Each structure stands twice: as structure tokens, then as C-alpha cells.
Amino acid sequence: MNPLHLTPVQLDRAAGAVLGSAAGDALGAPYEFRPSVPDDVAIVMKAGGPWQLGEWTDDTSMAIPVLRALARGASLDDEAVQGGIVAEWCDWARTAKDVGIQTRQVLGRATDASAAAARDAARAVHDATGRSAGNGSLMRTGPLALGYLADGREAALAASARSLSGLTHFETDAGDACAIWSLAIRHAIRTGELDLRGPIDVLPAGRRARWHELIDTAERLHPRDIPGSNGWVVAALQAAWAAIVGADTLAGVLERAVRCGNDTDTVAAIAGSLAGARYGASAVPFAWRRHLHGWSGADAAALDADGLVKLAVLAARGGANDRDGWPGGDRFATPRTGTLVRHPHDDGVWLGDLRGLDRLPADVSAVVSLCRVGADQVPQHVGVHHEVWLVDKPGASNNLDLDAVFADTADAIAALRAEGHSVYLHCFEARSRTPSIAAAYSVRHLGVPATRALAEVTAALPHGAPQPWFTEVVERMSVKEQA
Ligand SMILES: [Mg+2]
Known part of the structure; x- marks a missing residue:
């Protein structure tokens, strides 16, 4: 190895x-x-x-x-x-x-x-x-x-x-x-x-x-x-x-x-x-x-x-960044698309891609990243930046505890919202990871049934196409008991 x-x-x-x-x-x-x-x-x-x-x-x-x-x-x-x-x-x-x-x-x-x-x-x-x-x-x-x-x-x-x-x-x-x-x-x-x-x-x-x-x-x-x-x-x-x-x-x-x-x-x-x-x-x-x-x-x-x-x-990695300059890099290349939309079930959550960080709405005070982000890519005024490790691969090549990562990330968004933050949830292209986690938040915290949550979040994103190994996690997800 x-x-x-x-x-x-x-x-x-x-x-x-x-x-x-x-x-x-x-x-x-x-x-x-x-x-x-x-x-x-x-x-x-x-x-x-x-x-x-x-x-x-x-x-x-x-x-x-x-x-x-x-x-x-x-x-x-x-x-x-x-x-x-x-x-x-x-x-x-x-x-x-x-x-x-x-x-x-x-x-x-x-x-x-x-x-x-x-x-x-x-x-x-x-x-x-x-x-x-x-x-x-x-x-x-x-x-x-x-x-x-x-x-x-x-x-x-x-x-x-x-x-x-x-x-x-x-x-x-x-x-x-x-x-x-x-x-x-x-x-x-x-x-x-x-x-x-x-x-x-x-x-x-x-x-x-x-x-x-x-x-x-x-x-x-x-x-x-x-x-x-x-x-x-x-x-x-x-x-x-x-x-x-x-x-x-x-x-x-x-x-x-x-x-x-x-x-x-x-x-x-x-x-x-x-x-x-x-x-x-x-x-x-x-x-x-x-x-x-x-x-x-x-x-x-x-x-x-x-x-x-x-x-x-x-x-x-013996001190070496990878070919993209990760993890030490200040800035990673962004997609051309520039997706930035409101979450269909919560006006205080924005969904988008890596490029969206360059034109964040002024009210956004917390960012939840589902992809690699350079140190200089999150604007200074953002108070909370949470980087989530979410590997977009099926089955055997992904042995993260996906159910736990989904639940914890949905809970993180809910906690930030409860504290009054507007949240930007993003991955690289807003294709698979972003709609999957956005739907998990809807199911776990907003009481939206999984099928509808996935359909409506995906429809809101121009390139939304969540992978089946993620949608099945959302479908297994239960509503969080309020303490
Ligand atoms: Mg000690």
C-alpha cells in the first residue's frame, strides 16, 4: 500500500x-x-x-x-x-x-x-x-x-x-x-x-x-x-x-x-x-x-x-497534497453551472454547488460543505463552516456509516437553523450529495415523507440526480424524536 x-x-x-x-x-x-x-x-x-x-x-x-x-x-x-x-x-x-x-x-x-x-x-x-x-x-x-x-x-x-x-x-x-x-x-x-x-x-x-x-x-x-x-x-x-x-x-x-x-x-x-x-x-x-x-x-x-x-x-499522505492541491489548497476549481436555489421545504436553507460560495446570499451565516473546499473559498462573514466527509460511491467502496453521517448532517442543519442561522448546503455540482442530504433534513426534521422529499428537492436543483445508494439511506431514515 x-x-x-x-x-x-x-x-x-x-x-x-x-x-x-x-x-x-x-x-x-x-x-x-x-x-x-x-x-x-x-x-x-x-x-x-x-x-x-x-x-x-x-x-x-x-x-x-x-x-x-x-x-x-x-x-x-x-x-x-x-x-x-x-x-x-x-x-x-x-x-x-x-x-x-x-x-x-x-x-x-x-x-x-x-x-x-x-x-x-x-x-x-x-x-x-x-x-x-x-x-x-x-x-x-x-x-x-x-x-x-x-x-x-x-x-x-x-x-x-x-x-x-x-x-x-x-x-x-x-x-x-x-x-x-x-x-x-x-x-x-x-x-x-x-x-x-x-x-x-x-x-x-x-x-x-x-x-x-x-x-x-x-x-x-x-x-x-x-x-x-x-x-x-x-x-x-x-x-x-x-x-x-x-x-x-x-x-x-x-x-x-x-x-x-x-x-x-x-x-x-x-x-x-x-x-x-x-x-x-x-x-x-x-x-x-x-x-x-x-x-x-x-x-x-x-x-x-x-x-x-x-x-x-x-x-x-507523507506531507503531500493530491493532484488537485487537496487538502492544503486555498482554492479548488468550481463547476461552470453556478447552482444556488432555496430549499423547497425551508426558506432559511440554500442549496447549491461549489461555485455558489462565490456569490452567497448576504444572510447566509453557516455553510455545510459535502465536498472539498479550499481555505479561501468560504467568505469571511460566514460564522460556522462544517465540512462533512461524504463519499459518493456505492456499497463496498464506501464503508462509511452512511446512515449515521446522513442523520448527523441533517441534525447539524437543524441545530444551526434553531440557532437562527441561514444555511448554505452544497457539494461540488449539487447533483447527488446535496439533494440527498437536503431530503434527509426534510424527512428527519420537517416531517416530509421520503419519496416526496427526494422528488421535490431533486426537482428544485437543475442538475439534481441523487445516486441510489444515497436515496436508499433517505428512505430508511426515520423522523427524529424531539427531545
Ligand atoms: Mg489531559
Whole structure:
């Protein structure tokens, strides 16, 4: 497999390893250092403690320098690149709201911002305290696999995971956990399958049986019931795996992870890196995704959910844009047609194509994009821009959870309308994706029967011709129960 030939669905999963982790981190942050949460109490994205709504913590912020190095096409096998990451961590730690205890000790002790100095400091902290297997290196390992997706790169990924872990965490358990988890992320991105046992073969023979037993135990328990403090890397990995095997959606995994109590943001960030690699960035609900933030550097505005997805796609592609200049491009070619019409069932929703962005009605304050959009193509006055990953291909070549993506996008439009926004919903040509989602919104939120919704939305668009693999999703769709 050549990273430049990853399918759209594989790229969605690669982005999921980053976005899923950030969502788990932000979901878990207000629950940190508290008791476990019983099943009958809802887990919600909210502000709490020092954290704003949707704000991620050190877990995601420490992963970002790794992600950005890969997105530049740099090799993590290079000591100088690792040194650059240490330097970014030191800069970040100076103003960060929260830095893990062990990481703070190591960064404070390092004599300079180099990989060698960090490793020496990690060793010194270990020698002084007698232990250094906190969960702080596993929590940031999510992006690493994106640099090792090509065939035959398993051993290099395991070595790199161990090496990056050792920058702050000297103990073998931390390195082993990062190696296993990173290999499982790589496998999930490539195949869509979850397998935590296969990666154990990368460990020396004498350490494998213990990890098999730890995973067996995790699969029998709820994350709440994993023995030992989940500040310890082994218990954190077990809790994350217990969350993953006990739920069948990304949101379900993250909510289950947060129920563990104590180091909730980190367990959910770890779970989100692997579950995101399985379910894809498209599985992160808009209601969470829109609030994600937390980078404090000068480029904070660019590091929202869409920004993380773009960096992840670049990282998975070895730093290269595709032939059209995606995802880094500022502007993509538009169709000649220039479709821009009102939704037949809601005057506050406009439907159109990519070119419509160049002549948006002045009242439009939110844009929902179902195709690739350049950074400069959405007008400045638009307050909310939601980019939806929707692959217009049939059956086997499209294993996104289409029903979930349709429902979440329809709900996003409804939420924006309820907040008073006028919404522009568009794809490249307004042919298949736009009428399909527009009809889904009519069915789910406006009570229009599916057959009529599809017919009337399609008739309103000059080139409307939704594909059958989309219309069948709309036909399966049910009316959303109003809360
Ligand atoms: Mg944290």
C-alpha cells in the first residue's frame, strides 16, 4: 500500500485517529479526578473545571507537534525531528493550563530542548521516583501511525512509538503500550478492523503472555472496574480497550471511556485514537466537533476540528497534497453551472454547488460543505463552516456509516437553523450529495415523507440526480424524536 493511494475511507479513518482522540479528551476533561459515572447518568460535552466547552487538554496538545511533523513530511525516526517536538512541548508547557506530573518533571529537568536531553531527564526522573509508567506517553501516540501506513512499516512504527514514549517515560511498560496501541491504530486505518492481540507479537517473547492476559481481563470488565489507577499506562490501556469492545459507535466508546472516573480525559483520548481509526473522523458528531479547540499557539484559529483533519490527511499522505492541491489548497476549481436555489421545504436553507460560495446570499451565516473546499473559498462573514466527509460511491467502496453521517448532517442543519442561522448546503455540482442530504433534513426534521422529499428537492436543483445508494439511506431514515 502506497500512502499516496489511500482510499477516501482510509483517509477518514486516519483523520479519525486524531479527531477521535481530541473528542475523547474534550469530552472527558470536565470529569477528570472524579469518581466513576454510573450508566444512568448521561455523559455530555460541557465546560468544567478550567476547561471550556469542547476544549482539549494536554493529551491532544502534546500530540499536535507529532502530527505537524508528519504533516510536513518529516521522519520521526530522525533524532533532530524528535528534538523539534521536545522544543515545541517545552514552549507549550510554559503557558499550558495543565501538564502531566511526570512530563512536567522531565521537561523541567531537561538541560536543553533535544531528544537526548529529554531521554536523560526521563531516566533521571525514573531513577529518583522508582517508576515512570504513567499514561502520559500513550495519550499522545495517536498520530504516530499516520507516518507508517505503507506496507512493511510495522517494525519501524513500533520502534518509533517506543522512542517517542522514551522522551518522557523511561519504563518498558509505557514503550510497550505505545508500540501495541500504535500498531493497532495502523491496522485499523488500513483494514477497518480492530485487533489488539496481533500487535503483541512485536514485543520480546518473554513479555507477550502478560499483555495477552491484560487484554483478556479488559475484555471482561467495564472501564470503571479495571484494577489499579488509570493514571498507570497499563490500566489506562485496559480501560480504553474495555471501552472500545463494549460499544459499537465512536460516541458510545468515548462515553463509556469517560465513565471510568479519575483520568477520564486521558482514557477517552487513548480510546478515541484507536476507535477513531476504526470508525473514522466522520463518526465524530457535529455537536461535539464544532466546539473542539485547545491549541494555545499563534495558529490556534487554524487548529479546529477541520484543521486537525487536514493535518491528519497530510500526515497520512507523507506531507503531500493530491493532484488537485487537496487538502492544503486555498482554492479548488468550481463547476461552470453556478447552482444556488432555496430549499423547497425551508426558506432559511440554500442549496447549491461549489461555485455558489462565490456569490452567497448576504444572510447566509453557516455553510455545510459535502465536498472539498479550499481555505479561501468560504467568505469571511460566514460564522460556522462544517465540512462533512461524504463519499459518493456505492456499497463496498464506501464503508462509511452512511446512515449515521446522513442523520448527523441533517441534525447539524437543524441545530444551526434553531440557532437562527441561514444555511448554505452544497457539494461540488449539487447533483447527488446535496439533494440527498437536503431530503434527509426534510424527512428527519420537517416531517416530509421520503419519496416526496427526494422528488421535490431533486426537482428544485437543475442538475439534481441523487445516486441510489444515497436515496436508499433517505428512505430508511426515520423522523427524529424531539427531545
Ligand atoms: Mg489531559
